[in-house]
Amino acid sequence: MGPVEVVLTDFERTLVRMFEDDGIEQRFAEEVLKNCAGRGVPEGVLKAAGGSPYSRWTRAHRWMLKHEQDRLATNRLYHAITRIAIVYEMEAAKSVKLFDGVYPVLEQLQFAGIPVVIVSNNATAAVELVLEKNDAKRLVDHVVGREFNDKMIGILKPKPNLVVTALKRAGHDAGTALLVGDSVDDMRAGRKAKIRRRVALLEHSTATKLQLRRAGAKRILRTFGELPDLPELRRVLHNADASAGR
């Protein structure tokens, strides 16, 4: 493998915690439950998904695909939840702070000429608002997130589509990329997109080390701030420092 030329990173629980204020997430989860139940998804299915609005959304969509003959009704549910999600994500985005250690690493990567692409299941607009509020927009080259259109149905992570799009946007192929995320879905998406360097971050993950390893994590770190410790990055970041000092 050659040197790392591009970093693809997840957003939620990797760079930030979108719903630090539990109140927003709870209201979001309740509205998802109400809406899905109103469209015929059994409450048991929704409650079995736990408290996360996204798991409820995924479970409901999967249930509809399996049990609902009318594909349009399934798509309508998907879009209804997308509309709900963006409201709560934008509300949360106004006050979300990047995790400690994220900003300096983004600066180091930029200094070394390594583009950073955010690959997120969150709404692109919400991710961009967070970056703007944290004065970090200039440190991120592209945001590939959830858009409001038909094409998004079923292509979010763990599917590789967003990761593949991110590589294309950055103009790099999988062999030069390093993927960072906190979830099993991130690792699966990266693996399917043929990215071999896959790093999982534990601190804010809801998965265990074992689950992340099984999903394809090659390396496990605690936080994004520890990325420069990776041998494959240390070299490129160090070279950039050295040439600047000359």
Ligand SMILES: [Mg+2]
């Ligand atoms: Mg995440």
